[in-house]
Amino acid sequence: MGPDDISRFHQTLEGRMKESNRSSNVPRFVKRVELVQKQTIMHYQTQESQPFLKIVVALPTMVASCRGILERGITIEGLGSKSFLTYESNILFALRFMIDCNIVGGNWIEVPAGKYRKAARVMSYCQLELDCLFSDLVSHAAEGEYSKMAPFRILSFDIECAGRKGHFPEPTHDPVIQIANLVTHQGEGQPFVRNVMTLKSCSPIVGVDVMPFDTERDILLAWRDLIREVDPDIIIGYNICKFDLPYLIERAEVLKIAEFPILGRIRNSRVRVRDTTFSSRQYGVRESKDVTIEGRVQFDLLQAMQRDYKLSSYSLNSVSAHFLGEQKEDVHHSIISDLQNGNSETRRRLAVYCLKDAYLPQRLLDKLMYIYNYVEMARVTGVPISFLLSRGQSIKVLSQLLRKAKQKNLVIPNIKGQGSGQDTFEGATVLEARAGYYEKPIATLDFASLYPSIMMAYNLCYCTLVPPEDARKLNLPPESLNKTPSGEIFVKPELQKGILPEILEELLAARKRAKADLKEAKDPLERAVLDGRQLALKVSANSVYGFTGATVGQLPCLEISSSVTSYGRQMIEHTKKLVEDKFTTVAGYEHNAEVIYGDTDSVMVQFGVSTVEDAMKLGREAADYISGTFTKPIKLEFEKVYFPYLLISKKRYAGLYWTNPEKFDKMDAKGIETVRRDNCLLVKNLVTECLHKILVDRDVPGAVQYVKNTISDLLMNRVDLSLLVITKGLTKTGEDYAVKAAHVELAERMRKRDPATAPTVGDRVPYVIIKAAKGAKAYEKSEDPIYVLDNNIPIDPQYYLENQISKPLLRIFEPILKNASKELLHGSHTRSVSISTPSNSGIMKFAKKKLTCLGCKAIISGGSQTLCPHCKGREAELYCKTVANVSDLEMLFGRLWTQCQECQGSLHQDVLCTSRDCPIFYRRRKAQKDMAEARLQLDRWDF
DNA sequence: TCTCAAACCTAA
DNA sequence: TCAGTTAGGTTTGAGA
Numbered sequence: 001m002g003p004d005d006i007s008r009f010h011q012t013l014e015g016r017m018k019e020s021n022r023s024s025n026v027p028r029f030v031k032r033v034e035l036v037q038k039q040t041i042m043h044y045q046t047q048e049s050q051p052f053l054k055i056v057v058a059l060p061t062m063v064a065s066c067r068g069i070l071e072r073g074i075t076i077e078g079l080g081s082k083s084f085l086t087y088e089s090n091i092l093f094a095l096r097f098m099i100d101c102n103i104v105g106g107n108w109i110e111v112p113a114g115k116y117r118k119a120a121r122v123m124s125y126c127q128l129e130l131d132c133l134f135s136d137l138v139s140h141a142a143e144g145e146y147s148k149m150a151p152f153r154i155l156s157f158d159i160e161c162a163g164r165k166g167h168f169p170e171p172t173h174d175p176v177i178q179i180a181n182l183v184t185h186q187g188e189g190q191p192f193v194r195n196v197m198t199l200k201s202c203s204p205i206v207g208v209d210v211m212p213f214d215t216e217r218d219i220l221l222a223w224r225d226l227i228r229e230v231d232p233d234i235i236i237g238y239n240i241c242k243f244d245l246p247y248l249i250e251r252a253e254v255l256k257i258a259e260f261p262i263l264g265r266i267r268n269s270r271v272r273v274r275d276t277t278f279s280s281r282q283y284g285v286r287e288s289k290d291v292t293i294e295g296r297v298q299f300d301l302l303q304a305m306q307r308d309y310k311l312s313s314y315s316l317n318s319v320s321a322h323f324l325g326e327q328k329e330d331v332h333h334s335i336i337s338d339l340q341n342g343n344s345e346t347r348r349r350l351a352v353y354c355l356k357d358a359y360l361p362q363r364l365l366d367k368l369m370y371i372y373n374y375v376e377m378a379r380v381t382g383v384p385i386s387f388l389l390s391r392g393q394s395i396k397v398l399s400q401l402l403r404k405a406k407q408k409n410l411v412i413p414n415i416k417g418q419g420s421g422q423d424t425f426e427g428a429t430v431l432e433a434r435a436g437y438y439e440k441p442i443a444t445l446d447f448a449s450l451y452p453s454i455m456m457a458y459n460l461c462y463c464t465l466v467p468p469e470d471a472r473k474l475n476l477p478p479e480s481l482n483k484t485p486s487g488e489i490f491v492k493p494e495l496q497k498g499i500l501p502e503i504l505e506e507l508l509a510a511r512k513r514a515k516a517d518l519k520e521a522k523d524p525l526e527r528a529v530l531d532g533r534q535l536a537l538k539v540s541a542n543s544v545y546g547f548t549g550a551t552v553g554q555l556p557c558l559e560i561s562s563s564v565t566s567y568g569r570q571m572i573e574h575t576k577k578l579v580e581d582k583f584t585t586v587a588g589y590e591h592n593a594e595v596i597y598g599d600t601d602s603v604m605v606q607f608g609v610s611t612v613e614d615a616m617k618l619g620r621e622a623a624d625y626i627s628g629t630f631t632k633p634i635k636l637e638f639e640k641v642y643f644p645y646l647l648i649s650k651k652r653y654a655g656l657y658w659t660n661p662e663k664f665d666k667m668d669a670k671g672i673e674t675v676r677r678d679n680c681l682l683v684k685n686l687v688t689e690c691l692h693k694i695l696v697d698r699d700v701p702g703a704v705q706y707v708k709n710t711i712s713d714l715l716m717n718r719v720d721l722s723l724l725v726i727t728k729g730l731t732k733t734g735e736d737y738a739v740k741a742a743h744v745e746l747a748e749r750m751r752k753r754d755p756a757t758a759p760t761v762g763d764r765v766p767y768v769i770i771k772a773a774k775g776a777k778a779y780e781k782s783e784d785p786i787y788v789l790d791n792n793i794p795i796d797p798q799y800y801l802e803n804q805i806s807k808p809l810l811r812i813f814e815p816i817l818k819n820a821s822k823e824l825l826h827g828s829h830t831r832s833v834s835i836s837t838p839s840n841s842g843i844m845k846f847a848k849k850k851l852t853c854l855g856c857k858a859i860i861s862g863g864s865q866t867l868c869p870h871c872k873g874r875e876a877e878l879y880c881k882t883v884a885n886v887s888d889l890e891m892l893f894g895r896l897w898t899q900c901q902e903c904q905g906s907l908h909q910d911v912l913c914t915s916r917d918c919p920i921f922y923r924r925r926k927a928q929k930d931m932a933e934a935r936l937q938l939d940r941w942d943f
Numbered sequence: 944t945c946t947c948a949a950a951c952c953t954a955a
Numbered sequence: 956t957c958a959g960t961t962a963g964g965t966t967t968g969a970g971a
Contacts, residue, residue, distance in 0.1 A: 064956095090956090280958045310952085393959045427961030428955070450955085451960095546959030553959070561960070600955045600962085651954050651963055671953055671964075678951060678966095728951065739949055739968050778967070803966080946971080954962080 005079060006033055006053070012076050013055070016069045017062065030066070032056040040087070041401075041410040041462045041499070041555075044491045046474060052087065052411065060093035067414065087411040090554075091402065094384060095395075099402050103139045105378025105385050108146045110138040124265050125228060126295070142379045147529055149375060152186040154365070155232035158357035159244045160350060162337040168756025169333060171250035175199065175216045177340050178347075179223050180354040182362055183230050186371055187525065191362070193230060196351045197222050199340070203348035208355060210348075220252055220260050227263050234297045234371075238316045238361045241300040245291045246273045265295025280392050283307055284731055286762040290390075301361040303389045304370060306762075312677040312727045313764060318917035320360050323367055328356050329904040330915035333757075349909065369528050376532035380507070380540055396540060397547040398554050404499045410463065412555060423551050425562035426486075429569040431576060431598035433650045437815040441612045441643035442596065442655070443605045443619030445575065445626070448635050449538075450601035451545040452504045454567045457631040458482050460560050461498025464490045486566035488559045500548075500560070504541055511537035568600065575603050575636060578626050583607060583618065593618075597647055604642070613661035615641045640665075644695055648672065648811050654691050667695060673808045677764075682723040683804050686710050690812055700816060707809060708829040714797050714805075717834040722922040724795055725785050726804075727766045730759055742782035743767055750784060766916060769799045778803070786916050789925050797833070801825070854878055854937060865940050879941055886934045893927040896920060 001009070010033040017029035034056075037049040057066055067090070073083030091099075103109060116132035123129070140146040160178040161169035176199075183193035195209035196202070197219045202210050213219045237244055249271055252260035261271040274290040283306070291298065305311065305319055313319075317330050331339075331353055339350040365371065378385045381396035382403055388396075405412055447453065454460070459482070466474070466481065466489040480495045490498075514534040521527045547553060549561030576595040583593035583605075591608025598604060607618040619638035627636045642655030643664075652671035656664040673679045673687045686707065693703035713719050728743040734751075737744050743765040751758035759765045767782040771794045781796060788795065806825055813820035851860045855871030855878050867875060899920055900911040915921050 276957095278958075282959065392957075394957090397959080425961080430954085430962060543959055549960045550958080551960095552957085554957095565961075602955080649964065670955095676952060676965095731950075737950085741950065741967075744950095807965080944971100947969090949968085950966085951964105953964085955960100 001035075001051075001053075001079070005076070006035060008078065009033060009053070009076055012074055013066070013069065016074055017057075017066060020065055020069065021062070026058060029058055029062055030055060031058055038087075038409055038411045041405055041412050042465075043462070043470060044464055044466045044474075044496055049409065060096075063089055063093075071416075086414045088402070088414065090414045095399060095402075097134075098382065098384070099399070099406060101134060101137055101139060103137070104142075104380075104382040105387070106375035107142070107379065108140040108150075110140060112136060112138055123267050124295070125231070125267060126265055127231065142376075149186060149371060149525070149529065150233075152233040152371065153230060154184045154186055154234045154236060154362070154371075155227070155230060156182045156184070156191075156236045156358045156362040156365075157240070157244065158237055158354055158361075159247060160336055160340075160354050161247065161333075162340050163333045164337070165334055166754065168754065169247075170756070171247050172254055176219060176248065176251055177216070177336075178351055178354045179219060180351065180358040181223075181226060182355075182358050183232065184362060186234075193226075194355075195226075196355055198347055198351055200347060201344040202351050203344045205348060205351060205355070208351075210351065216251075217255055217257055220248065220255070220257055223248070224260055224263060231265075232296055234299055235293070236299045236301060236361050236365055238357065239300065239302045241291060241298055241303065242288045245271075245293075245298070246289045249273050249291070263296075264293040269294055278390070278392075282393065284729065284762055287760060297386050299365070299370070299374075299385075299389065301364050301370075304368075305364075307389065308368075310677060313766065313917050315915075315917050316357065316360055317915045319364065321917065324360070324363055326360075326363075327903050327915070327918055327920075328360060329353055329913040330918070330921075331912050332914045335912055352905065369532060372528040373532035373535065376529060377536040377539075380510075380533065380536040393543045394547050394550055394553045397544055400503055400540070401499070401555070404503055408499060410499070415555065423558075425549065425558050425565065426569075427565050428600035429572050429598075430600065430650050431572065431595065431603070433647055433653075434594075434596040435647050435649055435815065436596075438596070438606060438642075438645040438647065438655075440606055440608065440610055441615035441641045441658075442645040443607060443615045443622070443638065444640050444642065445579075445603050445605065445619060445623050445636050446639045447571065447601040448637050449508065449541060450568055450571075450634075451564050452508065452541045453634045454564050454571075455498075455545065455560070456501040456504050457634050458484065458490060458563070458567060459493050459498045459501055460484075460490055460563055461500040462555070462557055462560070464496050464498040465557065465559050466491060484563035484566055485570050486559075486562045488563045490563070500544060504544060507537050507541040511541070571630065571634070572598055572600065572603065574629070575626055578629065579603065579605055579622055582625065583622065589618075593622075597650075597653070599651065602639075604645070604647075611661070612641050612643050612658050615643070616658075616661060642668070644698075646691070646695070646812065646815065648815075652811075654695065654812075656695050667692060672812075678726065678728050679808075680724050680726045680800070680804060682710070682714070682719060682800065683808060685723070686805065687808055687812065690809070694812070694816065703813075704817070704823060707824050708827060711801060711805070711825070712829040712832070714800055715830060715833045717795075717797065719797075720919060720922055721768065721785060721789060721795070721926065722919040724768050724800060725766045725916075726768065727764045729764050730761055733761050740777070740779045742769070742778045745779040746782040746784065769796050769803075770794065771796045785922075786914065789922065792929060801830075851940075854882065854940070882934070882938050882941065886931070886938050889927060889931040889934050893924065893931050896924040896927055900924060 010030055014030045034054045036052050036054045038052045039045055039049045055066060057063055067086045070084040070086055073081055075081040098104065111132050115136040116130045119129040119131050158180050159176050161174045162177050163169035163174050178196060178198050180196040181193065182191040184191040194207060195211055197211045197213060199213060199216055199219060201212050204210055211222065213222060249261050262268060263271050272292045276290045277285060277287045279285040302314060305314055311319065311322065317328050320326050320328055336350065339346040374385055374388050377388055382399040383396055402412060471489050480492050482490050482492060484490065511534050514530050514537060518527060518530040518534065521530055545561060545564050548557045550556055576598060579593050579595055583589050585592055593608065594606045595603050596606050607615055609615055609618065619641065623636045623638040641658040643658060645653065645655035647653045654669040654672060657666050657668040658664045669675055669691065673683050689706055690703045693699045693706060730743065730747055734748055746767045747759045747765050766785055768785050768788055769778060769781045770783045770788060772781045783793060809824055810820055813824060817823065851865065852858060853860050853868035853871055854866050855874055856868060858868045860868050867878065871878065897911060900913055901907050904911060904913060913921060
């Protein structure tokens with residue numbers, strides 16, 4: 001292509017752009033077409049650079065349409081028809097801008113003196129507004145003064161709506177009645193604004209600005225004014241993205257308050273709400289709403305929790321209990337209207353509740369150091385902070401890759417469809433597990449950052465890969481090439497240093513620095529920054545390999561990922577062999593070492609010695625010796641000793657974890673029920689307790705006894721309902737399920753009861769298994785715990801024994817105890833069973849209840865209301881027993897009630913809380929039921 | 944009763 | 956328009 005061809009190309013492209021954007025009356029689409037010297041990142045290239053066409057269009061949105069035209073192909077006069085591979089044509093504009101200006105997320109930017117002037121036309125609601133050429137901006141690396149956190153203004157808020165009876169609030173019907181707000185300067189312990197906007201009067205609350213309004217319209221506008229005045233940088237809350245913010249916007253639409261949704265920093269720019277779904281294997285499917293508020297970051301703590309922690313419940317209540325050790329009152333939405341329609345005292349009550357819901361997200365933000373961790377993640381990976389919650393892992397790697405590529409004058413092709421060649425590849429080796437209970441110390445050897453170090457050691461990268469056809473063509477010297485165990489060829493660094501290895505080196509070096517600085521740092525704020533940074537650096541390094549293997553991603557390269565795993569497989573086999581060959585009695589060691597297990601980057605070795613100290617010594621020796629046989633920077637480290645060690649199977653084990661020979665650090669469990677979210681607490685607690693008794697106390701009979709007691713309690717119906725709640729994630733929408741499952745069917749039934757509160761995709765569904773006809777499937781027996789509690793439905797203890805408890809227990813006890821099954825599951829403790837009567841379902845509706853004797857439970861046939869003739873003589877004794885029973889239960893209920901009152905923060909008000917995540921709630925409800933029943937029995941003594 | 948696949952969740 | 960990887964154990968429904 002010569003200069004004339006370029007100008008013809010320009011004209012043709014301009015014409016095609018006009019055709020496909022007929023509706024817009026843009027004078028010119030393609031601003032410039034330049035010839036530039038660049039190189040593609042794909043494959044090792046012998047020449048320095050080659051010519052590329054750089055196309056500059058008038059608006060960001062035109063990039064996509066331009067790309068489409070070029071990919072489909074255009075006909076240029078004199079050159080014929082040609083379709084083009086485009087490069088870097090699929091990059092979000094904000095990211096493109098940041099990369100070009102060398103700006104990273106969470107960055108400090110300087111507008112140098114003399115390079116700006118007062119804004120010619122005010123276009124924003126910002127406190128300072130000025131005009132400056134983008135190229136004059138100075139981006140500062142996060143070092144020294146510039147590593148400090150900005151004093152962000154953070155607004156935490158929560159709204160309450162008055163739903164109709166039995167319905168979840170909907171913006172088309174139900175008014176917003178309260179909004180609680182806290183505004184805090186990042187880093188300060190206390191909010192400097194604390195208010196609650198209420199519909200109608202509300203009694204005063206100490207330390208809070210209570211702002212009553214007559215109409216809902218006034219509330220909404222007051223809130224908008226608050227946003228305008230406080231001008232928050234970050235808006236936080238719990239579930240604000242999916243609920244509170246869209247609700248406010250939609251409500252304002254319904255009320256026709258046109259001036260409400262101007263909440264961003266761009267003057268007169270309206271907030272837009274859009275439905276979005278996010279789906280990835282890591283985070284699952286998640287439906288939410290995309291709310292655009294320019295200039296303010298929305299940080300929804302619910303989203304953050306779901307991404308960062310694997311919990312069995314994500315309710316604000318459960319999360320607060322978990323991280324803050326604090327419960328919150330959970331008022332069911334159907335009660336909210338009653339409180340609103342009461343008086344200023346009941347509305348005050350609601351306001352206190354609303355304030356707490358605004359306060360807890362702020363506490364979580366502080367406690368988990370979210371600002372530090374996310375700002376550091378943004379700084380390390382270069383993406384804007386908002387991407388960290390709204391986008392996946394790959395954008396972070398891509399951002400780093402694009403930045404590095406720009407430095408090296410490389411461009412990244414926009415490859416559509418599947419990557420090169422096959423679409424799956426072999427992963428890591430998991431060594432055969434020699435299951436058993438080990439009473440000798442087991443040393444663990446680990447490769448440090450295995451996959452990153454392989455990529456660095458063998459220079460694996462897009463730009464060092466030599467495809468087979470090139471290998472023949474280019475005639476490269478064999479000594480400059482590496483052939484990977486999977487058969488791929490990469491050039492050595494002498495010829496071309498890979499940019500992935502370079503990124504990884506920088507990440508790991510920066511992590512080392514951060515960790516060293518962390519050791520020195522005294523100031524807690526500085527420590528928070530550094531700790532957040534080292535974590536971000538580690539996570540980033542580990543996700544590079546995943547990025548190359550993501551076939552549906554931006555730039556898959558299975559040659560790289562399959563090479564990485566193939567080296568990994570070779571290395572773990574090599575390590576196992578070396579350990580077993582070197583540490584032998586023949587070579588003068590006391591015992592023959594045995595590798596009893598290993599997974600991906602670790603091997604577990606039984607050296608045969610009986611003290612932790614000796615195992616550590618040999619572990620260190622082995623790690624040093626074996627490290628020497630690998631290419632740098634691959635390193636095998638001795639990490640810990642397990643003693644004793646219970647190996648159940650691949651990916652499942654438990655043991656005491658020792659890093660110094662004096663005392664163990666902790667009990668560690670992998671893969672077994674204690675660390676899984678889909679088991680009920682009863683199983684979790686039981687297994688944890690047994691492991692503790694076996695491993696720590698070395699008390700097997702004690703563990704057995706504990707199991708027996710638990711099983712007996714279960715069968716006698718003495719177990720709290722909260723311990724029987726099983727939770728499972730809803731991973732797809734109803735009709736996509738091929739088979740029926742307990743949690744899916746329950747979600748479906750709940751949807752029929754109340755579509756608005758039923759679980760949806762991505763939610764976790766709690767359920768219990770209830771009694772039903774013999775042979776009924778589990779999915780027919782699952783029920784909502786609250787529903788079970790309210791309707792007094794009996795649970796199925798046998799199911800819990802056979803399908804939940806028994807197998808996990810046997811797996812633990814079998815290596816330790818002979819006849820485990822007989823002893824644990826069929827002993828005398830399984831004989832007494834409490835027969836519960838379903839009170840309101842099935843056949844019992846037609847059954848007539850017969851009175852039974854209060855002494856011996858025999859059916860009473862004649863006259864008496866209380867006792868059979870047999871027990872008549874014990875009248876006085878049995879009466880006293882009944883009275884005592886009632887008074888015990890009253891006391892129990894009273895204690896639990898007080899506990900709930902304390903939790904809600906007031907001792908002279910009714911308890912409204914119905915938190916399905918709180919064990920006290922279940923116990924309180926049960927005590928209430930038991931008490932009522934006991935009173936009925938007492939009433940039968942009619943003298 | 945056995946076998947297989949779907950679904951879930953975890954290890955690394 | 957976007958979505959990090961594979962290996963593996965366990966439970967359960969469904970059909971032979």
